[in-house]
Amino acid sequence: MRKFLVIVFLFAAWSTSALAESRTGKVDATVARLGTLSADERKLLAPHLAQGPVILTEFQNGQTDLPAVIYAAQVRAPAKTVAAVIGKPHEYPGFMRALTSVNVKTTNDSMMAFDWTWGVSLFSMTGHNVMTTYPGNDDRGYRFDIRTIGGDLGIGRVMWRIYPDGPKQSVVVFSSRLDMRDANYITRQLASEGNAVNRTINVAVAMVTLLEVKAEAEKRSGTYVNGRFAARPLSRPYVDMNALRGILARGDLVFMDIDGDTMQKVTVVGRAGASVARVRRVMLDPEEFGQSLLHGTCAEVVERTDRGVRFQWEIPIPLIHVGGEMILRPSSTIIAVDGISGTLSRGQWRFDTHRYRGGEAGVVAWATFDPADSPKLIRKLIAGNTYFSHGFVAATQLAVMRSLRTRVHRMGR
Numbered sequence: 359m360r361k362f363l364v365i366v367f368l369f370a371a372w373s374t375s376a377l378a379e380s381r382t383g384k385v386d387a388t389v390a391r392l393g394t395l396s397a398d399e400r401k402l403l404a405p406h407l408a409q410g411p412v413i414l415t416e417f418q419n420g421q422t423d424l425p426a427v428i429y430a431a432q433v434r435a436p437a438k439t440v441a442a443v444i445g446k447p448h449e450y451p452g453f454m455r456a457l458t459s460v461n462v463k464t465t466n467d468s469m470m471a472f473d474w475t476w477g478v479s480l481f482s483m484t485g486h487n488v489m490t491t492y493p494g495n496d497d498r499g500y501r502f503d504i505r506t507i508g509g510d511l512g513i514g515r516v517m518w519r520i521y522p523d524g525p526k527q528s529v530v531v532f533s534s535r536l537d538m539r540d541a542n543y544i545t546r547q548l549a550s551e552g553n554a555v556n557r558t559i560n561v562a563v564a565m566v567t568l569l570e571v572k573a574e575a576e577k578r579s580g581t582y583v584n585g586r587f588a589a590r591p592l593s594r595p596y597v598d599m600n601a602l603r604g605i606l607a608r609g610d611l612v613f614m615d616i617d618g619d620t621m622q623k624v625t626v627v628g629r630a631g632a633s634v635a636r637v638r639r640v641m642l643d644p645e646e647f648g649q650s651l652l653h654g655t656c657a658e659v660v661e662r663t664d665r666g667v668r669f670q671w672e673i674p675i676p677l678i679h680v681g682g683e684m685i686l687r688p689s690s691t692i693i694a695v696d697g698i699s700g701t702l703s704r705g706q707w708r709f710d711t712h713r714y715r716g717g718e719a720g721v722v723a724w725a726t727f728d729p730a731d732s733p734k735l736i737r738k739l740i741a742g743n744t745y746f747s748h749g750f751v752a753a754t755q756l757a758v759m760r761s762l763r764t765r766v767h768r769m770g771r
Contacts, residue, residue, distance in 0.1 A: 460474050
């Protein structure tokens, strides 16, 4: 467990820092509002859902309200089949590789209480859940409310919504909010640094859960696509930033392009809350931008040539030293950053801006990298769990957007 928390601390360093919330007036995560995606928003996101899961990380609402994270995925299975997968927790260990046990304690009409144990190669966690199943059908869909009332992840709430999308396909929207401030002692100490750890745990654990449910429903429907595919060259995604402007007022969006078990690329888009000129000033400064790529990073320019600007970066964390060398290629349009050596040496990141009416900048960032190209502890953490690896990639790309926005706002106009 302690090794896992070191990994979480690394994730947190890659995320936007935040002030510790006051215990006074704290919102109870088991009853706090959980957002969803409206029918119009699901229609807007449909082209991205066809390529892979979509994540909306809501902005924090006040000092004590932990933001919700909303996940969506297109599932090639009828809504009834997906509901049958989610509604039987005792069957979870049969298809969720990281879930080692589920012990149903009580059942009462539409409610069920159960304990669970979740583990990967380096750690395990336990929790106590209560699930409420709401009446549903293939016309209006299905809904499950799961409350985590104790355990290593603290308290929280999860809401599953399954929307029919024709007779043989569904869209699953999975909203979660975890509050680690009431978890075990060590986890509480990390969570006291702010919401970064909470958000990272949400992304990593929820992505495993969502993709396992999707895979099992598709296997039962005979539509599951297994195996790895050849990686495609990194290309710019098509994103209609004007159409997404409204939903980006709620939070940042992450789009995952997945073929079978192969992550082709991950894209994050967001509104910067600042002018294009101000955002690009950060992007075109290698030391500023290098520190933006990974929050908490020390970055230093080592060479400027016609090819670009090489800089060294590191995050000095006890037990895990990550760092290396990258090259930034400035441009009036797309800005490229490529790994050269060290951690993430094969990674590629691309950034561009969009100018909204009124001058505000939107940011589009897309990347491809292999999480296995990381320190040994991270490699062991994700070993044998492709879905956890995908969650790692999504959390990292989200952290890039949050960290970039933070540096832009700190820079003077």
